[in-house]
Amino acid sequence: MTISANAMIADPGHLYFSYIRPTNAALQSLSSEEGLLGIVTFRTDFWREDDGTTLEGILQISLSGRGDDLCEIWQTTQPVVAGKVGDITYRCSRDFLFGSIALTAADVPAGNHRGLIVPPLQSCAELAYKQIFSLLDHHGYPDLLRIWNFIPDINGVSHGLEHYRQFNIGRQDAFLACGRFLEKQNIPAASALGSIDGPLVVYFLAARHKSVAVENPRQTSAYHYPREYGPSSPTFSRAGWIDLGQQKVLFISGTASIIGHQTRYGGDVAAQTRESMANIAAVIAETNRVAATTSLYDLNDLSYKVYLRHITDLPIVRAELDLLVTPAAPVFYLQADICRQDLLVEIEATAGMLMDGMA
Helix, strand or coil, rough: CCCHHHCCCCCCCCEEEEEECHHHHHHHHHHCCCEEEEEEEECCCCCCCCCECCCEEEEEEECCCCCCCCCEEECCCCCEEEEEEEEEEECCCCCCCEEEEHHHHHHHCEEECCCCCCCCHHHHHHHHHHHHHHHHHHHCCEEEEEEEEEECCCCCCHHHEEEEHHHHHHHHHHHHHCCCCCCCCHEEEEEEEEECCCCCCEEEEECCCEEECCCCCCCCHHHHHHHHCCCCCCCCCCEEEEECCCEEEEEEECCCEEEEEEECCCHHHHHHHHHHHHHHHHHHHHHHHHCCCCCCCHHHHEEEEEEEHHCCCHHHHHHHHHHCCCCCCCCEEECCCCCCCCCEEEEEEEEECCEEECC
8 A cells, every 4th residue: 555645735734843841931931832732741740820720732641750851842833723622622723733631530420331331431531532533523623643542540440340441442432433443544543551640631633634544564453452452452553644745744653562462571671672662663664665665764763752661660771772773863751551561661653743852
């Protein structure tokens, strides 16, 4: 398969992201910029106005607060307007929409489906995704490019089922109900990590123009996982690629030490890091094939976000990555639980839109 002509865009806007150090003055300045789509920080004790409200456009996710003291800035070259629909806060330009939703399981009562109790977290996931799809359909941003999910106590168990598996049921039910599971080429790249407490948080990037999903020949497509991984398989692609004319953007999903559908190198974080990067290299090769070029991307062209189950593994993981990618490649480390208990590290990556590196 190669990219079809309808993936090309006439006169698109440009999309950028960067990592910056968290200073209140910098955040206040950015929040008023014309092209700001959003700011993501992974701690909840920063950047509040004098009355306690959060600065506009800033999403705060409750992780452990350990890791690199950085936040993500998402921007476009187009003017941006802010909005709120239901539980979703968003900012959008002519071509892009960046939004977030947070739902607390405690506020959603357990439902009943065909005589079975539906856990609140499952209901939260289904409701969150249905709201996202409704927003995108209403405003005309049909393509969900990239989505990030932060699930409270992701490996915990309630109602007889692991929280990540509850989330997967709700997410897939929303894809099915909204007709988004019919064409696998439109399933977005995604990550799913554990937050320490609080709500289910989902943030996402959508566009008016179609991207192309990319799979990894070394791995079973996540939506084809066998039932041993839960009643519903995870609904995401291994990567998404979009041609914005002069800008070619690649989103690689959270990637771990999995071959086929099985975890490899349990308990060995160094080997898991190497295997994760081998999977990313395979996704890059497949993207280059799909895009009909042999040299569009390589490992040194990407910026990385690395999630560690144990922050004490940071020196080991950093040493492995130092051998595999150039020191100039931006790498952002965070502590978070991973979707499988035998996984110690997960790595996501992007290419084609980094602006200014880490400031």
